[in-house]
Amino acid sequence: MDDHLISKKELLERYSISYGALYRWKRMGLIPEEWFLKRSAVTGQETFFPADLICQRIELIQSQKDVLSLEELAQKLKNPPHQQATLLIHSVFGERRFSLNEIHSVILDFGNGTTVDLTELIKTQLKERN
Numbered sequence: 470m471d472d473h474l475i476s477k478k479e480l481l482e483r484y485s486i487s488y489g490a491l492y493r494w495k496r497m498g499l500i501p502e503e504w505f506l507k508r509s510a511v512t513g514q515e516t517f518f519p520a521d522l523i524c525q526r527i528e529l530i531q532s533q534k535d536v537l538s539l540e541e542l543a544q545k546l547k548n549p550p551h552q553q554a555t556l557l558i559h560s561v562f563g564e565r566r567f568s569l570n571e572i573h574s575v576i577l578d579f580g581n582g583t584t585v586d587l588t589e590l591i592k593t594q595l596k597e598r599n
Contacts, residue, residue, distance in 0.1 A: 474517040497543045501563040519562040
């Protein structure tokens, strides 16, 4: 199995959440539909998730549940504040937004030993817009 995926069973156990909570969060828009990946397994079809994305999201939900209602958190995730610059990445796993103060560097890796550091380009663009 792909090292970058986590099974639904493992996710539920790791974070001590119920099946019902996971699917309620999905219906509310806290977890994007496209993160629910159906894959064949020895026991039949199972659901897997992109591990980095889903683990970060579950940790966010759990850390914010005493601060915001789930509805408020869902709204924030759907409409993130645009007052500061963000790096937006679209992938097969959905959309991911990073505040620039969270980013240390942006490196494009071509997989053949060649990389391009995009960090300075981003910083230059940001300075020109301020």
